[in-house]
Amino acid sequence: MKNRKSSLPRPFIAALALAAAVGVAPKQAEACGGGWYEAPMIDYRIQGVARAEKRLEEGQYAQAASAVIRMIPHIAGYKKATRDPIINRALRVLAVATTRSEGSLDIGKLISKDQHSTWLGDTAEDRQANLRFSVAALRGVKKLKVLSDPTLESELGEALALVPAFSVEGRELLHTLAEKDLLTTPEAYAILAKLRGEAGDADGRTAALQRCRAMAKDAKLCSANASGTHS
Amino acid sequence: MRPVPTAEPAAQLQQRKRTLPWAGRWLAVLCAVALVAACNETKVQPADPAASGELAPAQSASASLAAAVPAPWLIGADEPRGNAQAGAKLVADFECGRCHTGREIKPIRLESHCISCHQKVMRGGFDHKPEHVRWKENVVHLTATPSLRAVGRRWRYGWLVNFLRKPHDLRPALVQTMPQLALTQQQARDIATFLTGDFPPDPTADAHAAANLAKIDHGAGHTLLNDKGCGSCHEMSGVAPLKGLNAPEPGKHETRPAVILAPDLRFVRDRFRPGQLTNWLKQPHKLKRDTPMPETPMSASELDTIAAYLLYARLEPVKPHVAPKPLPLLSRRVGYAEVAEQVLNVTCRHCHGNPDDAVGDGGPGNTGGFGYRARGVNLTSYKYVAAGYLDAEGARHSLFEKMPDGQPRLIAALWARHAEVSGSPVDGLRGMPLGLPPLKAKEIQLIASWVAQGRPR
Numbered sequence: 001m002k003n004r005k006s007s008l009p010r011p012f013i014a015a016l017a018l019a020a021a022v023g024v025a026p027k028q029a030e031a032c033g034g035g036w037y038e039a040p041m042i043d044y045r046i047q048g049v050a051r052a053e054k055r056l057e058e059g060q061y062a063q064a065a066s067a068v069i070r071m072i073p074h075i076a077g078y079k080k081a082t083r084d085p086i087i088n089r090a091l092r093v094l095a096v097a098t099t100r101s102e103g104s105l106d107i108g109k110l111i112s113k114d115q116h117s118t119w120l121g122d123t124a125e126d127r128q129a130n131l132r133f134s135v136a137a138l139r140g141v142k143k144l145k146v147l148s149d150p151t152l153e154s155e156l157g158e159a160l161a162l163v164p165a166f167s168v169e170g171r172e173l174l175h176t177l178a179e180k181d182l183l184t185t186p187e188a189y190a191i192l193a194k195l196r197g198e199a200g201d202a203d204g205r206t207a208a209l210q211r212c213r214a215m216a217k218d219a220k221l222c223s224a225n226a227s228g229t230h231s
Numbered sequence: 232m233r234p235v236p237t238a239e240p241a242a243q244l245q246q247r248k249r250t251l252p253w254a255g256r257w258l259a260v261l262c263a264v265a266l267v268a269a270c271n272e273t274k275v276q277p278a279d280p281a282a283s284g285e286l287a288p289a290q291s292a293s294a295s296l297a298a299a300v301p302a303p304w305l306i307g308a309d310e311p312r313g314n315a316q317a318g319a320k321l322v323a324d325f326e327c328g329r330c331h332t333g334r335e336i337k338p339i340r341l342e343s344h345c346i347s348c349h350q351k352v353m354r355g356g357f358d359h360k361p362e363h364v365r366w367k368e369n370v371v372h373l374t375a376t377p378s379l380r381a382v383g384r385r386w387r388y389g390w391l392v393n394f395l396r397k398p399h400d401l402r403p404a405l406v407q408t409m410p411q412l413a414l415t416q417q418q419a420r421d422i423a424t425f426l427t428g429d430f431p432p433d434p435t436a437d438a439h440a441a442a443n444l445a446k447i448d449h450g451a452g453h454t455l456l457n458d459k460g461c462g463s464c465h466e467m468s469g470v471a472p473l474k475g476l477n478a479p480e481p482g483k484h485e486t487r488p489a490v491i492l493a494p495d496l497r498f499v500r501d502r503f504r505p506g507q508l509t510n511w512l513k514q515p516h517k518l519k520r521d522t523p524m525p526e527t528p529m530s531a532s533e534l535d536t537i538a539a540y541l542l543y544a545r546l547e548p549v550k551p552h553v554a555p556k557p558l559p560l561l562s563r564r565v566g567y568a569e570v571a572e573q574v575l576n577v578t579c580r581h582c583h584g585n586p587d588d589a590v591g592d593g594g595p596g597n598t599g600g601f602g603y604r605a606r607g608v609n610l611t612s613y614k615y616v617a618a619g620y621l622d623a624e625g626a627r628h629s630l631f632e633k634m635p636d637g638q639p640r641l642i643a644a645l646w647a648r649h650a651e652v653s654g655s656p657v658d659g660l661r662g663m664p665l666g667l668p669p670l671k672a673k674e675i676q677l678i679a680s681w682v683a684q685g686r687p688r
Binding site for chain 2: 050057089146147148150154180181182183186211215
């Protein structure tokens with residue numbers, strides 16, 4: 001018998017079959033346990049991370065960090081930045097909040113105990129571990145940036161300056177950015193002032209404090225004994 | 232009578248068209264093949280001017296009619312044609328599809344199409360976002376741009392080349408103007424050749440049409456424009472004001488597409504192909520399917536009179552833009568919040584956005600666009616404003632570094648926009664905001680004062 005080929009292309013037949021199947025299906029899909037409901041896929045992390053970023057901008061570090069940890073409990077497991085931009089933004093929020101809290105986040109009452117991990121920074125080791133996490137996270141996010149980002153570099157400089165092993169690198173980075181007028185945060189200027197003071201650069205310290213005061217919402221951040229942090 | 236604007240944005244339509252079932256596409260391809268075959272059979276080959284002893288079109292236009300008619304419509308008549316294939320690539324590279332649609336314009340993703348996004352904001356498509364009310368205020372001035380359909384049928388090639396090189400304000404009710412692109416003359420020719428490919432220029436025919444219209448008494452032209460209601464949408468600078476335009480209330484923006492897109496009729500003689508002008512006035516939709524220009528009943532003599540008036544009416548010169556004098560710095564404290572609220576959030580952040588908020592697209596002024604390379608300028612928050620810009624070599628500099636004249640770069644760019652609109656662009660400094668009217672002296676004063684005070688938060 002001659003094998004006759006259909007004149008209609010296969011996808012067309014498949015489309016017809018699908019249309020017919022939809023046509024004969026019962027109006028109420030009891031087989032599925034009731035009606036069909038539209039369930040839009042909404043990524044609630046987007047709004048959540050945006051809110052956490054706002055908290056960070058407002059200086060509410062504990063709130064910003066706890067929001068991220070509650071939303072993405074496994075975030076500490078990310079050894080480096082990912083391809084998911086939301087995770088990277090969350091990592092950045094947590095890293096900056098941790099840095100500006102000197103590795104000791106006051107989030108004991110904001111998240112459940114099983115999520116505390118080292119975040120509370122009860123010991124010096126925990127605090128250093130948290131700060132090293134900040135450095136690693138910010139380095140990872142920086143690596144993924146297509147364009148240079150002085151804001152991120154300023155934040156990385158802040159974190160580096162607080163880890164003894166990286167403090168020289170941190171000072172260099174902050175100093176280079178400040179020379180180009182590209183240091184973007186008052187916190188970074190406060191840390192730079194402290195580092196310059198420690199290095200005996202009185203004029204440099206004064207200049208950094210001056211910029212810090214102009215940029216800060218609250219001048220307390222830039223007090224003469226600025227340690228580069230505030231709670 | 233004003234046509235009802237299409238509810239569905241053009242880019243969305245194009246997007247939808249791309250999702251036609253494959254069977255529909257097959258059918259469309261078959262129809263297109265049949266149509267092309269039929270057209271090829273009936274196409275009349277244009278006569279070879281050299282063989283017939285006539286001058287080449289451009290020469291003919293210039294030589295035989297230069298004395299007979301005023302010069303404006305001859306401007307650019309001798310402009311050499313470019314390379315359409317190169318033009319097609321340039322249209323994509325310079326992202327004409329961000330603002331325009333048209334048969335020749337490749338659809339751009341919806342998130343990057345300015346008009347579709349703005350239309351969505353205005354019709355409440357972002358109601359789930361609490362900020363959408365503020366967005367409406369900030370995008371209401373750009374909810375329509377002309378589509379680039381049937382360009383060759385309507386516009387003169389030479390004018391188009393010049394306009395691409397030196398865009399100017401054509402549409403009084405549209406706040407935006409075509410942005411100044413970094414185009415060379417050859418690139419402008421290539422793009423114009425590509426866009427006018429549907430109906431290649433014929434300066435000879437246009438010259439004869441213009442000469443015929445020059446013989447017509449256009450004395451009643453202004454009255455006819457009024458009687459036919461042209462002034463409901465159009466202005467014509469340089470003549471007595473047309474009647475009929477109901478301007479929006481003070482402080483409100485025009486939102487009627489037909490009014491927004493209506494060009495100043497002063498420019499008809501520069502832009503329009505004289506050979507197509509009466510056809511356009513008679514049946515605009517025949518030339519351009521999606522035009523908001525209505526079909527107005529007119530007799531043949533009325534058509535000729537209006538066309539002749541548009542081409543030959545005496546026009547008073549328009550006042551050139553004069554940059555205002557800089558105002559003295561403010562002595563009161565100026566904080567970032569005020570600068571952001573008055574200027575940055577209203578005007579700048581559309582193009583200088585935060586890529587983290589928009590799937591990596593920071594807008595043309597940040598991650599690049601309109602043919603401009605990424606400049607990395609993010610004007611969405613205090614810390615990002617402090618992060619500066621990338622120079623041509625990719626090195627970062629502060630937006631506040633001093634220019635040779637002592638002005639901070641940001642302020643110099645704002646004044647450079649005034650210079651551009653005045654017709655004398657500043658070498659090596661693109662005026663900002665791109666494609667928008669220059670900032671008012673008071674707004675520049677505010678930013679300059681903030682910078683001078685050490686940019687306090």
